[in-house]
Amino acid sequence: MGTSVFYFVATLSIIFSLMVIFSKNPIHSVLYLILTFFTFTVHYVLLNAQFLAVVNFIVYMGAIMVLFLFVLMLLNLNKENEPNKSSLVKILGVIAGGCLIVTLVGSLKAVSINTPLVLQNPNLGLVKNLGKELFGPFMLPFELSSILLLTAMVGAVLLTKKEEKANG
Amino acid sequence: MDNLTQTLQAVPLNHYIWLSAIIFTIGVIGVLTRRNAIVIFMSVELMLNAVNLLLTAFSVHHNDPSGQVFVFFIMALAAAEVAVGLSIIVMVYRNTQSIDINVLNRLKW
Numbered sequence: 001m002g003t004s005v006f007y008f009v010a011t012l013s014i015i016f017s018l019m020v021i022f023s024k025n026p027i028h029s030v031l032y033l034i035l036t037f038f039t040f041t042v043h044y045v046l047l048n049a050q051f052l053a054v055v056n057f058i059v060y061m062g063a064i065m066v067l068f069l070f071v072l073m074l075l076n077l078n079k080e081n082e083p084n085k086s087s088l089v090k091i092l093g094v095i096a097g098g099c100l101i102v103t104l105v106g107s108l109k110a111v112s113i114n115t116p117l118v119l120q121n122p123n124l125g126l127v128k129n130l131g132k133e134l135f136g137p138f139m140l141p142f143e144l145s146s147i148l149l150l151t152a153m154v155g156a157v158l159l160t161k162k163e164e165k166a167n168g
Numbered sequence: 169m170d171n172l173t174q175t176l177q178a179v180p181l182n183h184y185i186w187l188s189a190i191i192f193t194i195g196v197i198g199v200l201t202r203r204n205a206i207v208i209f210m211s212v213e214l215m216l217n218a219v220n221l222l223l224t225a226f227s228v229h230h231n232d233p234s235g236q237v238f239v240f241f242i243m244a245l246a247a248a249e250v251a252v253g254l255s256i257i258v259m260v261y262r263n264t265q266s267i268d269i270n271v272l273n274r275l276k277w
Binding site: 003029 | 180182196200206209227239240247249251267
């Protein structure tokens with residue numbers, strides 16, 4: 001078996017993420033995005049980051065994707081009526097992305113970190129270890145992120161609430 | 169589970185970096201070439217996930233759990249960002265009957 005599982009799953013995630021940006025129907029994009037996130041969950045399991053695998057599964061594939069699908073269905077956008085950008089803009093976008101990847105790969109060639117990934121401590125990604133870290137040195141950011149989530153919730157409700165006619 | 173992770177340790181760190189770079193680039197191309205605001209949001213999610221995977225790989229490489237804690241914070245941030253962003257999209261749709269981002273081009277100046 002060896003490392004072939006990693007390469008298989010990596011190929012799948014690249015293919016699915018390409019399908020996300022190239023499929024015409026937004027609903028298909030959301031479904032391919034769910035598949036991409038599932039392959040990411042498999043990557044986390046392969047890295048033995050079990051807590052992150054479960055959180056990715058629940059938060060991304062559960063909550064965020066339901067939110068996307070809900071908005072798409074609510075606005076009744078599940079049809080392929082997206083006006084196309086001019087092909088010049090599309091080609092320029094792909095060229096810009098190609099330049100980015102060439103730059104990244106080139107700089108990585110210069111650094112060339114070829115050491116294999118070794119899991120020294122098999123308990124690294126388990127809930128017990130991460131909980132100690134989260135409630136120890138990262139206590140303040142953890143509490144601040146709860147305030148961030150509360151603020152986002154209030155903001156979302158406030159934005160989508162229908163405005164009453166203030167002055168008649 | 170132990171057996172599985174033992175056999176998979178021969179993957180070089182380079183290949184994780186390449187995978188993350190490729191997926192990040194796909195997200196960038198999606199933002200640049202699509203006009204549907206929701207698809208643009210999904211491309212941003214792709215970019216965030218590429219960074220998450222890279223942080224986890226480096227956390228395993230350096231045997232440091234802080235990287236995985238950062239991934240947890242990024243996930244909380246992504247949830248907040250998606251909630252606010254989608255409500256803004258709903259507002260835009262309610263006012264213009266479209267989620268084409270070219271409707272918003274007057275925001276440029």
